[in-house]
Amino acid sequence: MGLTDQSMKSSALTDIFHIDKNDNEFVIALAGNPNTGKSTVFNSLTGLRQHTGNWPGKTVVNARGNYSHQGKDFILVDLPGTYSLFSSSAEEEVARDFICFGNADAVVVVADATCLERNLNLVYQVMELTDNVILCINLIDEARKKKIEIDAVGIEEDLGIPVVLCAARNGIGIAELKDMVYKVAMGEIKPTPRIVEYDADYEELIGSLVSVIGPAVKELLRNVNPRWAALRLTDGDEKFINTLTGHLPGYLQSAIEGILAESCFFKECKACGIYNSVYDKDKQAIRDMIAENTYRRIEEVTAKYVKTDTKKQYRDRMIDNYITSKIFGLPLMLAMLALVFWITISGANSLSELLSGFLFWVEDKLTVFFKHLDAPDWLHGVLVLGMYRTVAWVVSVMLPPMAIFFPLFTILEDLGYLPRVAFNMDHLFKKARAHGKQCLTMCMGFGCNAAGVTACRIIESPRERLIAILTNNFVPCNGRFPTLIAISAVFIMSLGSSGIGNRLLAVLMVSGLVVFGIAVTLAVSWLLSKTLLKGIPSAFTLELPPYRVPQIGRVLYTSVIDRTIFVLRRAVIAAAPAGIIIWILGNIHIGDLSLIGHAAGFMDPAARLIGLDGYIILAFILGIAANETVIPILLMSYLSAGAMTELSSIESLGHIFLDNGWTWLTALNTMLFSLLHWPCAATLLTIKKETGSMKWTVLSAFIPTAAAVLVCLTTTLIYKAINILL
Amino acid sequence: MPKLNDASVGSVVTVQKLESTGILRERMLALGLTKGAKVEVIRKGPSGDPTLFCIRGAMIALRNEESSLIAVQI
Numbered sequence: 001m002g003l004t005d006q007s008m009k010s011s012a013l014t015d016i017f018h019i020d021k022n023d024n025e026f027v028i029a030l031a032g033n034p035n036t037g038k039s040t041v042f043n044s045l046t047g048l049r050q051h052t053g054n055w056p057g058k059t060v061v062n063a064r065g066n067y068s069h070q071g072k073d074f075i076l077v078d079l080p081g082t083y084s085l086f087s088s089s090a091e092e093e094v095a096r097d098f099i100c101f102g103n104a105d106a107v108v109v110v111a112d113a114t115c116l117e118r119n120l121n122l123v124y125q126v127m128e129l130t131d132n133v134i135l136c137i138n139l140i141d142e143a144r145k146k147k148i149e150i151d152a153v154g155i156e157e158d159l160g161i162p163v164v165l166c167a168a169r170n171g172i173g174i175a176e177l178k179d180m181v182y183k184v185a186m187g188e189i190k191p192t193p194r195i196v197e198y199d200a201d202y203e204e205l206i207g208s209l210v211s212v213i214g215p216a217v218k219e220l221l222r223n224v225n226p227r228w229a230a231l232r233l234t235d236g237d238e239k240f241i242n243t244l245t246g247h248l249p250g251y252l253q254s255a256i257e258g259i260l261a262e263s264c265f266f267k268e269c270k271a272c273g274i275y276n277s278v279y280d281k282d283k284q285a286i287r288d289m290i291a292e293n294t295y296r297r298i299e300e301v302t303a304k305y306v307k308t309d310t311k312k313q314y315r316d317r318m319i320d321n322y323i324t325s326k327i328f329g330l331p332l333m334l335a336m337l338a339l340v341f342w343i344t345i346s347g348a349n350s351l352s353e354l355l356s357g358f359l360f361w362v363e364d365k366l367t368v369f370f371k372h373l374d375a376p377d378w379l380h381g382v383l384v385l386g387m388y389r390t391v392a393w394v395v396s397v398m399l400p401p402m403a404i405f406f407p408l409f410t411i412l413e414d415l416g417y418l419p420r421v422a423f424n425m426d427h428l429f430k431k432a433r434a435h436g437k438q439c440l441t442m443c444m445g446f447g448c449n450a451a452g453v454t455a456c457r458i459i460e461s462p463r464e465r466l467i468a469i470l471t472n473n474f475v476p477c478n479g480r481f482p483t484l485i486a487i488s489a490v491f492i493m494s495l496g497s498s499g500i501g502n503r504l505l506a507v508l509m510v511s512g513l514v515v516f517g518i519a520v521t522l523a524v525s526w527l528l529s530k531t532l533l534k535g536i537p538s539a540f541t542l543e544l545p546p547y548r549v550p551q552i553g554r555v556l557y558t559s560v561i562d563r564t565i566f567v568l569r570r571a572v573i574a575a576a577p578a579g580i581i582i583w584i585l586g587n588i589h590i591g592d593l594s595l596i597g598h599a600a601g602f603m604d605p606a607a608r609l610i611g612l613d614g615y616i617i618l619a620f621i622l623g624i625a626a627n628e629t630v631i632p633i634l635l636m637s638y639l640s641a642g643a644m645t646e647l648s649s650i651e652s653l654g655h656i657f658l659d660n661g662w663t664w665l666t667a668l669n670t671m672l673f674s675l676l677h678w679p680c681a682a683t684l685l686t687i688k689k690e691t692g693s694m695k696w697t698v699l700s701a702f703i704p705t706a707a708a709v710l711v712c713l714t715t716t717l718i719y720k721a722i723n724i725l726l
Numbered sequence: 727m728p729k730l731n732d733a734s735v736g737s738v739v740t741v742q743k744l745e746s747t748g749i750l751r752e753r754m755l756a757l758g759l760t761k762g763a764k765v766e767v768i769r770k771g772p773s774g775d776p777t778l779f780c781i782r783g784a785m786i787a788l789r790n791e792e793s794s795l796i797a798v799q800i
C-alpha cells in the first residue's frame with residue numbers, strides 16, 4: 001500500500017485511499033496506539049458487522065464496518081495500531097496515508113486512559129493533519145480501578161478537540177461517541193485543535209514554506225493540511241517528499257528548494273543546494289526537536305488534567321514478578337500450555353462422542369430415506385457415505401477441540417498474557433537471529449497459519465519477516481491440533497496403556513509436540529539466518545500492555561462466531577468435495593484394487609521409509625485444501641479398503657488405525673508429519689500474497705516438508721534400532 | 727556517558743541523548759524517549775535480556791542492542 005513510483009500521478013494518491021460513498025454517508029477513520037482497545041471500540045460502534053475477521057489488537061489490514069446514527073450512515077475504517085505517523089513501519093505508513101490522502105470526514109483517535117501520556121503523542125500528530133479529530137479516551141473503567149482521574153473537560157479545552165470518555169467493552173460512552181462523530185461529520189461542531197508550537201526559528205521556516213505551497217496544496221491535495229505538508233518537507237523521508245512535491249507544479253519545487261537552502265537548518269546543505277538530500281543530521285535534529293516539544297506539551301497537559309495514584313500502579317508489576325520471572329516465567333508458560341490442552345482434551349472427548357452419536361444417527365436415517373426413495377446405490381454412496389460421512393467426521397472430530405481451544409486462547413489473549421510470552425521467549429529468538437515479535441505471529445498461527453502469516457506484517461525488517469512467514473507453519477493451527485489430539489490417543493492405545501493416566505499422557509504428548517514445533521521453528525530460523533537470509537536481528541520494542549480482566553461473554557461470542565464457525569465452514573467446504581472424491585476413488589476398481597489402493601500402493605514404499613504408509617501420505621496430500629480433513633480422509637481411505645464399515649465412537653477411531661497396521665511409530669510420525677509438513681492451500685496463497693514471490697512460496701512448502709521427512713526418517717531409524725536391540 | 731542498559735533494576739534514569747538512527751530513532755521518539763524523559767528499569771528477562779522499562783507510563787521491553795543506544799543520566 002506504500003506510495004510507489006507508479007502511484008505518483010496526482011489522482012493516484014487520493015484514489016488508493018478513497019472510499020466510495022454516497023451523499024448520506026460519512027467515512028470515519030479510527031486511529032490509535034496498539035493495545036488501546038481500538039478494535040473493541042470498532043466492534044462496539046459497528047455491532048461486530050465488520051468485513052474481515054479481526055484479531056484483537058492485531059489489525060494489520062484496514063478493517064471496515066458500517067453503522068447508522070440519526071439517519072446517517074457511517075463507514076468506519078479501522079486503521080492499524082501505531083505509535084506515530086512517521087512511517088517507521090508499513091502499518092504507520094498505511095495509517096498516515098489514509099488520514100492524509102483518504103477522504104475521511106473525521107478521525108477518531110482512541111487513547112488508553114491508563115497510559116494517556118504516550119497516547120497523546122499520536123493525538124497531536126493527527127491534529128496536525130486534520131481539524132476533524134475526536135479523542136476517545138478508552139479503558140476509562142481500568143483507569144478508575146487504578147485510581148487514575150482524568151479531567152476530560154480540561155483536556156477538551158486544552159486540545160481544542162472533542163473528548164469522549166469510553167469503556168468500549170461495556171458499551172460505556174459509545175452512544176456519546178456516536179453523537180460526537182455525527183456532530184463533527186455534519187459540521188455542527190468544529191474542532192479547533194491547538195497544535196504544538198515548535199522553536200521560533202523553525203516556525204519561521206515553516207511559515208515561509210506554507211505561504212509558498214499553501215494555495216497549491218489546498219487545490220491539488222484537498223485533504224492535506226498545508227502546514228503539515230511544510231513540516232514534512234523539512235523532516236520527511238525522501239520518498240515521501242518526492243511524492244508530495246511530485247504533485248506540485250514545477251516552479252514551486254524550485255521555490256521550496258530555495259527556502260530550504262536559505263534556512264538556518266540546512267546550512268550544511270547550502271553547498272549542494274538540493275533540498276531532498278538534506279543531511280540526515282538536519283532532519284534528525286528537527287525530528288528530535290518536534291518530538292521534544294510535543295512531549296513537553298503533553299507533560300503540561302497530563303500534569304494539569306490527569307491525577308495518578310502511584311500505589312495502585314503496582315498490581316501488574318506484582319503479577320509480572322511471577323509471570324515474567326527468571327525462575328517461574330518459562331515453567332509457568334509450559335504449565336499454562338498444558339492446562340489449556342488438558343481442558344481442551346477433557347472437554348473435547350465427551351463433546352465429540354455426543355456429536356458423532358447424533359451425526360451418525362442422522363446418517364442412518366438418511367440411508368433409510370435413500371432406500372425408501374429407491375435411489376441408486378452409487379448416489380447413496382457418493383452423497384451419504386462419501387460427502388455426508390466425511391463432513392460428519394470433520395464436525396465431530398474437529399469442532400469440539402476448536403470450540404474449546406479458541407475461547408481459552410482468546411482469554412489468554414485478552415488478559416495480555418501473549419506479549420509476556422514474547423518477553424520470556426525473546427532471548428531464544430534473539431539467539432536464532434529472529435525478531436522478538438515472531439513469537440506473537442506464532443501465537444496467531446495457533447488460530448490459523450494464514451492469519452499468522454498475515455500477522456507477520458508487524459515485523460518491520462523484511463529479513464526477519466520472511467523468516468517468520470517461512471516458519472509459521474511449525475505452529476499447529478486449529479485445523480491440525482485436533483489431529484494431534486486424536487492421534488495422540490491412538491499413540492497411547494498403541495502402547496497398550498489404559499486408565500486414568502491416559503488423558504494426562506495425551507496432554508503431555510500434545511504439549512510436547514507444540515514445544516517441539518517451537519524448537520523446530522527456532523532451529524529453522526537460525527539455519528535460515530545463517531544461509532538464505534543472512535543477517536543480524538533488527539531492533540525490537542515490545543510493549544507489555546496492562547493486564548485486563550477478559551470479557552467472558554464477548555470472548556465466547558467472538559471466538560465461537562468469528563473463529564470456530566469461520567474455520568469450520570472452511571473445513572466443511574473442503575471436506576464435502578473431498579468426501580465425494582474419496583468415495584469415488586475408493587469404489588472404482590482397476591483389477592481387484594480401488595483407485596485409492598493403487599495411489600496408496602504407489603506411495604507406500606516411500607512412505608514406509610519415513611514410518612508412515614501410502615494412505616497417510618495420500619490423506620495429507622488431499623488434505624492440502626484444509627488440514628481439518630486429513631483424519632476424515634484417512635478414515636475414509638481405510639474404510640474403503642474394506643477394513644471396517646461401522647464407526648460408532650471416537651474410541652473406535654483408534655481401532656481402525658490399529659487394524660490397519662499402525663504401531664506407536666506410525667502414530668508418532670503421523671503427528672510429527674502433521675506438525676511439520678507443508679502449509680495448507682490457504683496459507684500458501686497468503687504467503688504468495690504477502691511475499692509477492694513464487695520463490696519464497698515454493699520454499700515455504702519445501703522447507704517444512706524437508707523438515708518433516710528428516711524428522712520422521714530419524715524417528716524411524718531410532719525405532720528400527722530399538723527393535724533390533726530388543 | 728552511561729547507557730540505559732547500564733542502569734540497574736529499580737533505578738530511575740533520565741534520557742540525555744539518543745544514539746540510534748533512522749526507523750529505530752523514530753520509534754524511540756514516538757515512545758517518548760525524548761531528552762529529559764524519566765525511565766524506570768523494571769526487570770530483566772529470563773536470561774538477562776531483554777529488559778523491561780517503564781517509559782511514560784507504558785511497559786516497554788528493549789533488547790540490550792537498543793537500550794545501549796540511549797545515553798542516560800543515572
